[in-house]
Amino acid sequence: MATPVKVYGPPMSTAVSRVLACLLEKQVQFQLISVNMSKGEHKKPDFLKLQPFGQVPAFQDEDISLFESRAICRYISEKYAKQGNKSLFGTGPLEKASIDQWLEAEGQSFNPPSSVLVFQLAFAPRMKLKQDEGLIRQNKEKLGKILDVYERRLGESRFLAGDEFTLADLSHLPNTHYLVNDTDSGHLFNSRKNVGRWWDEISSRESWKKVVELQNSPPPPTS
Numbered sequence: 001m002a003t004p005v006k007v008y009g010p011p012m013s014t015a016v017s018r019v020l021a022c023l024l025e026k027q028v029q030f031q032l033i034s035v036n037m038s039k040g041e042h043k044k045p046d047f048l049k050l051q052p053f054g055q056v057p058a059f060q061d062e063d064i065s066l067f068e069s070r071a072i073c074r075y076i077s078e079k080y081a082k083q084g085n086k087s088l089f090g091t092g093p094l095e096k097a098s099i100d101q102w103l104e105a106e107g108q109s110f111n112p113p114s115s116v117l118v119f120q121l122a123f124a125p126r127m128k129l130k131q132d133e134g135l136i137r138q139n140k141e142k143l144g145k146i147l148d149v150y151e152r153r154l155g156e157s158r159f160l161a162g163d164e165f166t167l168a169d170l171s172h173l174p175n176t177h178y179l180v181n182d183t184d185s186g187h188l189f190n191s192r193k194n195v196g197r198w199w200d201e202i203s204s205r206e207s208w209k210k211v212v213e214l215q216n217s218p219p220p221p222t223s
């Protein structure tokens, strides 16, 4: 039996949960390794050998290590192409390019405003940090404009890259989950008919439900 891959970081982290969703779609065995971020473990020399920017997740598969959640997802999808969800990263050059195009749109256009809103609206209150109302307003407006493009696209096809659920859709799960469930910004998604239909469908996948269970389970004891 293959050695489980290792994912370092808490499932609450959006970038960690992206990798977990991918592993679950691909039915790849994994070991989740706790990193106590409140104690700054992600900035310690041993962790920096795995993730030189001092962020989670870090990832190991036997003797290789990788960082950047979207790159890790592409690697998992290619390496384990023959198992689990086989269409997650497409099968031909055109399908892959279309998936990559929407993965880039997620990373370059959707993530900047949505991650600011996740931090400001979901995490800052939990961390007892003051929210920046100007930043919130600005980023809600930016995200609305991006979602107008998504609304048009999702009026033409069931998923972002075509008829199948792919990495492009999966990559949107972490930020959207917090915005829809933990903030007052759910209407940005649900008020758009096609985006709302798409969100209901992608967030109902078994893989994502398991990630949410992991997020809600108590963290393992730390030393």
Ligand SMILES: N[C@@H](CCC(=O)N[C@@H](CS)C(=O)NCC(=O)O)C(=O)O
Residues within 6 Å of the ligand: 013, 014, 015, 016, 042, 054, 055, 056, 057, 067, 068, 069, 070
């Ligand atoms: N682009 C990176 C982002 C990683 C990232 O921002 N991780 C956050 C948690 S979601 C983190 O480690 N924050 C702590 C820090 O930056 O010190 C990826 O996708 O892996």
